[in-house]
Amino acid sequence: MSVAKHNPQRLMQVLLAPQVSEKSTFVADKNEQVVFRVTQDATKPEIKAAVELMFKVEVEAVQVLVVKGKHKRFGKFMGRRKDWKKAYVCLKPGQEINFAGAESK
Secondary structure, eight states, X not given: OOGXXXXXXXXXXXXXXXXXXXXXXXXXXHHSEEEEEEOTTOOHHHHHHHHHHHHOOOEEEEEXXXXXXXXXXXXXXXXXXXXXXXXXXXXXXXOOOOSSOSSOO
């Protein structure tokens, strides 16, 4: 695993939240991928190491993209939401991350 090269405290801050949507659920079922919201300055090796450290799974590949913030209007004022980074983490065959936990039976 590539966890040894990186600072463990930094790795715990790289992943912000799982991105749960219809598209991410479809991707998870079809391609064995998981979608995460990550920090803006996160790199692919850091994301891979963070997922391997936190979820004890093996990561095959990471794809990253920046989602541009939407333009929003509040009355007569125009504003813009922040840009954010999304990571598609491809797991090795047979690996899976269960966010629901062991509570659901």
